[in-house]
Amino acid sequence: xxxxxxxxxxxxxxxxxxxxxxxxxxxxxxxxxxxxxxxxxxxxxxxxxxxxxxxxxxxxxxxxxxxxxxxxxxxxxxxxxxxxxxxxxxxxxxxxxxxxxxxxxxxxxxxxxxxxxxxxxxxxxxxxxxxxxxxxxxxxxxxxxxxxxxxxxxxxxxxxxxxxxxxxxxxxxxxxxxxxxxxxxxxxxxxxxxxxxxxxxxxxxxxxxxxxxxxxxxxxxxxxxxxxxxxxxxxxxxxxxxxxxxxxxxxxxxxxxxxxxxxxxxxxxxxxxxxxxxxxxxxxxxxxxxxxxxxxxxxxxxxxxxxxxxxxxxxxxx
Numbered sequence: 001x002x003x004x005x006x007x008x009x010x011x012x013x014x015x016x017x018x019x020x021x022x023x024x025x026x027x028x029x030x031x032x033x034x035x036x037x038x039x040x041x042x043x044x045x046x047x048x049x050x051x052x053x054x055x056x057x058x059x060x061x062x063x064x065x066x067x068x069x070x071x072x073x074x075x076x077x078x079x080x081x082x083x084x085x086x087x088x089x090x091x092x093x094x095x096x097x098x099x100x101x102x103x104x105x106x107x108x109x110x111x112x113x114x115x116x117x118x119x120x121x122x123x124x125x126x127x128x129x130x131x132x133x134x135x136x137x138x139x140x141x142x143x144x145x146x147x148x149x150x151x152x153x154x155x156x157x158x159x160x161x162x163x164x165x166x167x168x169x170x171x172x173x174x175x176x177x178x179x180x181x182x183x184x185x186x187x188x189x190x191x192x193x194x195x196x197x198x199x200x201x202x203x204x205x206x207x208x209x210x211x212x213x214x215x216x217x218x219x220x221x222x223x224x225x226x227x228x229x230x231x232x233x234x235x236x237x238x239x240x241x242x243x244x245x246x247x248x249x250x251x252x253x254x255x256x257x258x259x260x261x262x263x264x265x266x267x268x269x270x271x272x273x274x275x276x277x278x279x280x281x282x283x284x285x286x287x288x289x290x291x292x293x294x295x296x297x298x299x300x301x302x303x304x305x306x307x308x309x310x311x312x313x314x315x316x317x318x
Contacts, residue, residue, distance in 0.1 A: 142186040142194055152196060154181045160198060160208075176208060177219025183231035190239045197224075197232045197244060205232055205246065205256070226254055226268050230280075237284035245280040245290060253280050253292060253302075271302055272311055 099105070139153045147167025155161045160176040176196070184198040194210040198221070205228060206221040208214060216222055230247035237243075240260025248254040248268075256267035271290070280292040288304035299315040 140185050142188050144188040144193060145191050150186070150194060152176075152184050152186055154178075154184055154198070158182075160184050160196070175219065176214065178206065178208075178221055181206075185232050185234050187234040187236050187242065189236045189242065193239070195234065195236075195242055197234050199228050199231060199246075203227050203229070205244065224256060224265065226256070228254070233280055233282055235282045235284045235288070237288075243282060243284070243288055245282050247280065247292075251295065253290070271309060 139151065141149065141151045143149045147165075149165040150162055151165075152160055152162045155175070158178070158180050160178045160181055161173050162176055163173050164171045178198055179201055181198045181200050182203075184196060186194055186196045188194050192211065196208040196210075198206050198208075200206045200221070203226075205224040205226045207224050208216075208221050224244075226246065227249055228246040229249065229251070232244055232246045234245075235243050242258040244256045244267075246254050253271040254268045255271055256265060256269070258265050280290050282288055282290045287306050290302045292300050292302075294300045294314070296317070298317040300312045301315055302312045303310050
C-alpha cells in the first residue's frame with residue numbers, strides 16, 4: 001500500500017489491501033467525518049500504537065495522547081516527541097489496482113474517511129525492557145556538573161544503556177555495548193569526565209570512560225580482570241585518582257586503583273583477607289574509608305590513611 005501525497009500512512013481501513021495504490025488528502029475532521037473519528041478513535045489509536053512497535057514505549061504513549069487530543073478537537077497540528085514527528089489528519093482517497101507491465105485499473109472511489117498519520121521525523125529505536133533491571137538495582141546515575149546528569153542501566157540484552165539530561169531535556173536511550181553485564185556503577189572525576197565499571201564475561205571487571213567521546217570506543221570496554229561475586233563500587237578523590245572495590249572469590253575484598261600521575265592501573269590487592277558478606281562501599285575524605293557487612297552480619301570498617309591500609313574494625317550490628 002502506498003499513499004502518494006505527502007508521506008501519509010493510513011492507520012485504519014478495512015477496505016484497503018496491499019495491492020491498492022492510494023492517493024490521499026489530509027483534511028480536518030469535521031461534520032460526518034468528525035463524528036466518525038470520535039466513534040473510531042480507540043481503534044485508530046490502537047492501530048497507531050501497533051504501527052510503532054519498534055519505537056520506545058514512552059514516546060508512543062506521548063504521541064498517542066497527542067493524537068487523541070487533536071482528533072477530538074478536530075484540529076491539525078504537528079509536534080516532535082524525542083525525535084518522532086507526528087501529524088494526524090483524516091484521509092480520503094482514490095484507489096486503483098496495479099498489474100505487471102505498467103497496467104492498472106481504477107477501483108470504485110471510496111471517500112470514507114480514515115485517520116491518517118504522517119511521520120515527519122525518523123523514529124527513535126526501541127530500547128530493551130529495563131524495568132526488570134531497575135528492580136534488580138542495576139541502575140546507577142552520576143553528575144559531572146549542574147546541568148549534566150547521566151543514568152546507566154543494564155538492559156535485557158545484557159548491554160549497558162544510558163540516558164542524558166543536558167539541562168533542558170532528556171535525550172533518548174543509547175547503547176554503550178558490553179556483553180553479559182550483570183551490574184554497572186559510575187563515578188565522575190571532574191567536569192566532563194565519567195568512568196563506568198561493570199561486571200561482565202567470566203565475572204571480570206570492565207571499564208569505559210567519557211572525556212568528550214566514549215573510550216575505548218562507543219561500544220567496546222576495557223577489561224580490568226578479577227573475579228567478582230558482587231558489583232564494583234567506585235570512588236574518586238580527585239581528577240587523577242580512582243579506587244575500585246569488589247567482593248571476590250571466598251568473600252575477600254579486592255581493591256584496584258588508577259593513578260593519573262603515573263598513567264596506569266595498579267592492583268588487584270587483597271585488603272587483609274577479611275571475609276565479607278556483602279559488597280563493600282567506599283567513601284573518600286582525606287583518604288579512603290571502606291565499609292562492608294561481615295559474615296557475622298556486623299558492619300566492618302577499613303581505611304587508608306594516606307600511606308597504608310589499617311586493619312578492619314568491627315562496628316557491631318543492630
